[in-house]
Amino acid sequence: MPQSTSSPEQLDAVIVGAGFAGMYMLHRLRGLGFSARVFEAGDGVGGTWYWNRYPGARCDIESMEYSFSFDPTLEQQWSWSQRYAPQAEILTYANHIADRYQLRDGIQFKTRVTSAVFDEAAGRWAVATDQGDQISARHCIMATGCLSVPKLPEVPGVDSFAGPTYHTGYWPHEGVDFSGMRVGIIGTGSSAIQSIPHIAEQAAHLTVFQRTPNFSIPAQNLTMTREYEQEIKDRFPEFRAQARDSGFGLASPANELAAVDATEEQRQREYQERWDQGGLGFLLSFSDIIYDVNANATAANFVRGKIHEVVKDPKVAEILSPKDYPIGTKRLCVDSGYYETFNRDNVALVDLRATPIEAITPEGLRTSDASYAFDCIVFATGFDAMTGALNKIDIRGRDGLALKEKWAGGPRTYLGLQVAGFPNLYTITGPGSPSVLSNMMVSIEQHVDWIADCMTYLREHETPTIEATVAAEDDWVAHVNDVGEGTLFPLANSWYVGANVPGKPRVFTPYIGGFNVYAEKCRDVAAKGYEGFALGAAVR
Numbered sequence: 001m002p003q004s005t006s007s008p009e010q011l012d013a014v015i016v017g018a019g020f021a022g023m024y025m026l027h028r029l030r031g032l033g034f035s036a037r038v039f040e041a042g043d044g045v046g047g048t049w050y051w052n053r054y055p056g057a058r059c060d061i062e063s064m065e066y067s068f069s070f071d072p073t074l075e076q077q078w079s080w081s082q083r084y085a086p087q088a089e090i091l092t093y094a095n096h097i098a099d100r101y102q103l104r105d106g107i108q109f110k111t112r113v114t115s116a117v118f119d120e121a122a123g124r125w126a127v128a129t130d131q132g133d134q135i136s137a138r139h140c141i142m143a144t145g146c147l148s149v150p151k152l153p154e155v156p157g158v159d160s161f162a163g164p165t166y167h168t169g170y171w172p173h174e175g176v177d178f179s180g181m182r183v184g185i186i187g188t189g190s191s192a193i194q195s196i197p198h199i200a201e202q203a204a205h206l207t208v209f210q211r212t213p214n215f216s217i218p219a220q221n222l223t224m225t226r227e228y229e230q231e232i233k234d235r236f237p238e239f240r241a242q243a244r245d246s247g248f249g250l251a252s253p254a255n256e257l258a259a260v261d262a263t264e265e266q267r268q269r270e271y272q273e274r275w276d277q278g279g280l281g282f283l284l285s286f287s288d289i290i291y292d293v294n295a296n297a298t299a300a301n302f303v304r305g306k307i308h309e310v311v312k313d314p315k316v317a318e319i320l321s322p323k324d325y326p327i328g329t330k331r332l333c334v335d336s337g338y339y340e341t342f343n344r345d346n347v348a349l350v351d352l353r354a355t356p357i358e359a360i361t362p363e364g365l366r367t368s369d370a371s372y373a374f375d376c377i378v379f380a381t382g383f384d385a386m387t388g389a390l391n392k393i394d395i396r397g398r399d400g401l402a403l404k405e406k407w408a409g410g411p412r413t414y415l416g417l418q419v420a421g422f423p424n425l426y427t428i429t430g431p432g433s434p435s436v437l438s439n440m441m442v443s444i445e446q447h448v449d450w451i452a453d454c455m456t457y458l459r460e461h462e463t464p465t466i467e468a469t470v471a472a473e474d475d476w477v478a479h480v481n482d483v484g485e486g487t488l489f490p491l492a493n494s495w496y497v498g499a500n501v502p503g504k505p506r507v508f509t510p511y512i513g514g515f516n517v518y519a520e521k522c523r524d525v526a527a528k529g530y531e532g533f534a535l536g537a538a539v540r
């Protein structure tokens with residue numbers, strides 16, 4: 001790969017990130033005859049599935065749906081081993097994509113993009129990396145991921161522990177053997193909920209430090225039967241269309257009945273059926289769960305009841321039961337044996353609401369009422385989500401305006417695809433798009449296809465730049481906020497609103513208007529000659 005030269009290499013597009021988004025973008029652009037290169041900080045493809053190798057990591061969208069749909073031969077030939085594929089298998093799939101479509105020679109690994117500066121005179125992006133690369137690209141496409149910047153807790157002494165520490169989002173490739181160890185884990189989000197049962201099985205003792213309990217639904221994971229796989233394969237076009245035509249990019253049907261209109265018996269039956277089916281479909285039990293506090297309470301009560309049924313010690317069950325936010329407004333977790341783990345003799349739960357962490361110490365951890373000694377500590381403390389990876393790059397648009405500065409009060413985009421003042425810069429599953437509130441594979445494909453079509457349109461119309469107008473961006477931001485405020489999501493201190501990062505503006509970042517509604521809007525905008533975008537070179 002070329003290193004720094006006196007005159008930068010000229011490309012049609014730079015793509016940042018080699019997760020599913022970056023790989024599919026490269027594949028599409030090459031197919032259309034554009035010159036493009038991907039820069040990836042890691043030394044392999046797969047993004048999320050390359051970095052998050054903690055025990056128990058797996059997807060919580062069914063494998064048959066959490067996969068690419070763009071190539072009918074690929075989807076017929078690929079086989080998943082389980083209902084919910086484990087991390088290693090998804091990573092194998094990602095590597096298969098890289099090999100099958102011969103993408104590797106277009107990806108520069110171990111290279112972090114450090115800056116992207118728009119040169120107004122040339123109408124091009126000057127992209128620089130930590131390896132000294134200088135590229136001049138007409139288009140700059142951020143496939144940097146919504147959950148790709150791991151975050152440590154803001155706790156005094158976080159670096160002072162004498163033993164090894166591990167973050168779930170940055171897990172050692174060789175794995176970790178917890179046998180015989182005293183382990184402390186901080187956090188009880190999805191990553192913790194998946195890893196805790198596995199760590200508990202291995203470790204001599206595991207102490208779980210919980211600040212906020214989460215609602216979790218059993219995955220009811222299964223070995224994939226060839227009959228089920230074939231049944232889906234026989235109707236893949238229809239199955240994929242169902243997903244694209246739904247609010248969350250999922251093929252499974254949502255109940256159109258409102259919980260508040262159902263009888264108590266209907267509600268219990270529906271919740272029990274969804275619980276037995278397992279997974280995120282629980283939130284589709286009734287149409288009003290994320291809109292109506294009373295409806296939500298019926299679902300939350302059901303899950304709290306289950307926690308008390310499973311966990312033998314009622315005090316522990318009570319600590320594990322979320323009470324101060326509506327179910328679904330922090331990302332719903334999906335587990336395999338999470339609550340059962342608290343019945344083990346070698347597992348203890350510490351309620352940080354009652355006894356907050358004071359410091360991490362060389363020996364372990366100190367709360368307001370006790371000191372704990374550990375052989376290792378696991379941080380399952382999440383990510384600087386949605387904007388973290390973008391804000392880590394020095395991105396400058398017209399007049400040298402830094403994206404970070406523009407977003408000081410929260411991210412502003414048009415359709416989560418572009419930002420006014422930053423021509424030809426695109427974000428895949430960016431803030432203001434359905435992204436993390438959808439099956440991400442569906443959202444990634446939709447964004448990549450839209451960007452590829454847009455670049456083709458510009459080329460055909462000999463138009464060098466496309467840029468969201470301020471008016472369209474303002475309207476979209478207002479719409480994203482309105483729709484968000486019509487739900488219960490703003491009531492929770494979640495990473496959806498940036499609450500997990502001190503100082504981050506509290507803004508509900510993803511678009512909850514529905515994947516299908518959103519995709520229709522994107523199609524309509526393009527059909528109207530890119531309505532809300534200014535086409536040309538000299539837009540201000």
Ligand code: FAD
Nearest residue numbers: 017019020021040041047048059060061112113144145440
């Ligand atoms: P990523 O996979 O995050 O890839 C982004 C890549 O960009 C990374 O490899 C990163 O190293 C690279 N990068 C970032 N900044 C730079 C830079 N400056 N220079 C160079 N490279 C850079 N979604 C679902 O729909 N279903 C699930 O079941 C699901 N499970 C998940 C489980 C976990 C543990 C996590 C963390 C997320 C999960 N997600 C899930 C969300 C998941 O992130 C997406 O499904 C999807 O993998 C995102 O792909 P991506 O290519 O957009 O981003």
Ligand code: N01
Nearest residue numbers: 059060153154187188189190191192211212331380381382
């Ligand atoms: O991160 P999180 P995650 N002191 O932010 C706690 C996807 N994903 O990596 O809630 C004490 O959810 C924090 O507590 P609180 C999915 O989208 C999917 O688990 O802030 N505790 C919380 O308990 C998910 O939502 C899967 O009070 C501190 C935890 O750390 C997203 O990735 C699997 C703390 C962080 O939870 C992120 O999940 C994994 C402190 N100072 C991830 N700081 C699937 O199953 C933080 N915490 C598909």
